[in-house]
Amino acid sequence: VIIVRRTQCLAIYGMAPPADFDANQRDIDQILASFRLLPLEVIPTPTPAPSEAGFHEDKEHGFSISYPKEWNPLPPRSKEVLFSIAAPEYLPGMQVVLMTVEEGKTPAEIGSEFPGQISKVYSDFELVSQGEIKLKDGTLAYEVTYTGAPPGSGILGMKVVFVVRGTECFWLQGYSSPENFAEHEPLIDEVIQSFQLAPSAEGAPTPRAEEIDESTFARNFTKIYLTHLPMPGESPTEEMMRTPVTAFEASETGANMMISTTPAIDPSVKVIVKIFKVKTNALLHEGPFKTTLKPSHTLGEAFPMGILKGPGEYQIRFYADGSLVKIIDFEVIATPTPTPVPGKADILSHTSYMKHGSWKEIFSGKTYEGDFLHVVGEIQNSGAVNLKDFKIGATYFDSNGAVLDAGPTHLEHDPRWLAPGEKAPFLLILLDEEASKEVARYELVLEFNETTEAPYELNTFGDRGYVNKWGTYNVIGEVQNAGERNIESVKLYATFYDENGRVIDIDYTYTGATSLDMLAPGQKSSFKLYPGRSDVKGQVQGYSLHADCKLTDRVIYRGFQILSQNSRVGTLGDYIVEGEIKNVGDQDAKFVQIVATFYGTGKKVVAADSTFADPRDLKAGEIGQFKLSTYEYKASAEVEPVEIESYQLEFECSVY
Structure with missing residues (x-):
């Protein structure tokens, strides 16, 4: 036993x-x-002498911190946690969290807003103190001390110190039990005061730690350069493909990495691309360089601006068969604010295709079935006010230019509302099979209303597109409730583009289909989307996302605690997380669901899974087991356990 x-x-x-x-x-x-x-027998842990300290340096994110040598590193619980450490009995502890903020935000501005935000998420929240401080090296910071119970945990005493560098905000979170916090606070302060940011490289020459292999470059390439990526709906021109660019606006969708070769690249030459942020020398992207041969140039893989960390200086390094052959420095600049135009919207791009389907009118009961014309496209709010009540009409013409007497047009998908600059897809279906076969061209008309209502704030991040082993393009990522209300029916849209930036298909999903149905403020849920048209396989070259939701007054039951969790590699080569969850609240819960999101390089979502607790229903005080796996992504996308750097667990249930 x-x-x-x-x-x-x-x-x-x-x-x-x-x-x-x-x-x-x-x-x-x-x-x-x-x-x-x-x-x-409980023996109080003596306060370690600060002089006997361990040391952690994170060169990728540019910081260092010291801690008592008796403390042990802990695995990160979320992708934002860069470093976590705790005493042998797990209290006290400290973690370093990295968040992105607006350029110019000060520690005081961020820290003073924090109590109001965290009090909506933590139960039994009580603010103890807050104010500006200076670290030992003179760095200005802001400190907030409080007690409260994080979701899925008991009450803790906590101290959070905010340190800002550009658009990066480091949260130094020290914690202990409420009854021992006063005793441990001096030690927590010692650890916080040891935090140091790496010296800024701004204004200094770009580091050249590696020598460029000119001979390898000469054997395989003529030149390598960056060009603008066509905006959605814009076709690339010969001039665009031949014009090197070293500065991009933050609003651009991305950039093309171009290679000119004479002759074409030898397929046996393995080309790797790495993208760095110059200020911190942080590696933002690493992967094989995929190329498409064109008559006048070799088109390299485009990269989205989303992988970059806002305005600043960046560097791309190209490697051929392990040798560094080229370095390109470029800059991302803030997008100039255009003169606002109230109440304006545009259809950016659209295409059409035929597809069989069946629709039934709700009130009349009339059914339409056949091969119908589908028009898929994208709308953008190009004005300065919020818009809603979108209506899209179509006039259809035959090959002689005559207007067709067509049946009804059904608007299958359209945005509920759009904030200025926001985009969303639409889908029109002509429910007339005979007319659909005769359509040679069509014209679209867009109508909308201005509104003072604002779309609820949702953030999507960590998303990535990939092609699975069956050749289908997939998008996986996360959506976060960035507002102050509970939400439900969280709906994600993906708009898919071809190499010319034209919309060729859309897809949508609800997070509740595979992950969490309702989200509390700050809570996240994973999602997965892919084109539904088999005839666009191999044509998808990019995507954009749009999220929507409904507000709810329903209370989200958060009375759970993860008692234990362990990760291992399964016999099928998948990454497995298993553990125990306890209903620590005072209500009985049904259909207790646990969701895992797995993160890889660059904090990108690489896999997700959900399962019900065993037993599925947990009465107050009961414990259940769970097991989650990346097998689906191992089988379809060859995601290996070594690619997973961290994971995060969430949970939800139905309460009766």
């Missing part, structure tokens, strides 16, 4: 000769059943 208590594992053996074991088993069972664990 194996019994585990914290770091102790006790093995109790009952033995007898094989021939006599059955006869003696009752006595052995009685002896084993008498075993009891006695309470451990």
Whole structure:
């Protein structure tokens, strides 16, 4: 019999000769059943001397921190956590969290808003103190001390110090139990005061830690350069493809990495691309360089502006067969604010295709079935005010230019509302099979209303597009409730573009289909989208996302605590997380669901999974087991366990 208590594992053996074991088993069972664990004597952990310190340096994110040598590193619980450390008994502890903020935001501006935000998420929140401080090296910071219970945890005493560098905000979070916080606070302060940002490289020459191999470059390439990526609806021109660019606006969708070669690149040459932020020398992207041969140039893989960290200086390094062959420095600049135009919207791009389907009118019961013309496209609010009540009409023409007397047009998808600059897809279906076959061209008309209502704030991030082993383009990512209300029916749209930036298909999903149905403020849920048209396989070269939701007054039950969690590699080569969850609240819960989001390089979502607890329903005080796996993504996209750097668990249930 194996019994585990914290770091102790006790093995109790009952033995007898094989021939006599059955006869003696009752006595052995009685002896084993008498075993009891006695309470451990609790000895207060002495405060370690600050001089006996461990040290952690994060060169990628440009900071260092010291801590008592007795403390142990902990695995990160979310993609934002860069470093986590705690005493052997897990309290006190410290973690360094990195968040993105607007350029120019000060620690005081961020920190003073924090109590109001965190009080909506933490139960039993009580503010103790707040104010500006300076770290030991003179860095200006802002400190907030409070007590409260994070989702899925008991009450803690916490101190958070905010340090800002450009658009990066470091949260230094020290914590302990409320009854011991005063005793541990001096030690937490020592650790916080040891935090140092790496010296800024701004204004200094771009680092050249590696020598460029000119001979390898000369053998394989003529030149390498960057060009603008066509905006959605814009066709690339010969001049655009031949014009090197070193500065991009933050509003651009991305950039093309171009290679000119004479002759074409030898397919056996392995080209790797790495993208760095110059200020911190942080690696933002690393991967193989995929090319498409054109008559006048070799078109390289485009990269989206989303992988960059806002305005600033960046660097791309190209490697051929392991040798550095080219370095390109470029800059992302803030997008100039255009003169606002109230109440304006545009259809950016649209295409059409035929598809079989069946629709039924709700009130009349009339059914339409056949091969119908579908028009898919994208709308953008190009004005200065919020818009809603979108209506899209179509006039259809035959090959002679005559207007067709067509049946009804059904608007299958359209945005509920759009904020200035926001985009969303639409889908029109001509429910007339005969007219659909005769359409040679069509004209679209867009109508809308201005509104003072604002779309609810939702953030999408960590998303990535990839092609699975069946050749289907997939998009996986996360959506976050960035507002102050509980929400439900969270709906994600993906608009898919071809190499010319034209819309060729859309897809939508609700997060509740595979992840969380309702989201509390600050809570996140994963999603997955892919084109529904089989005939566009291999044509998708990019995508954009749009999110929508409904507000709800329903209370989201958060009375759960993850008691334990362990990760391992399964026999099928998948990454497995298993553990226990407890209903620590005062209500019985049904359909208790646990969701895992797995992160890879650059904090990108690489896989997600959800499962019900076992047992599925947990009464107050009951414990359930769970097991989550990346097998689906291992099988379809060859996601290997080594690619997973961290994961995060969330949960929800129905309460009766």
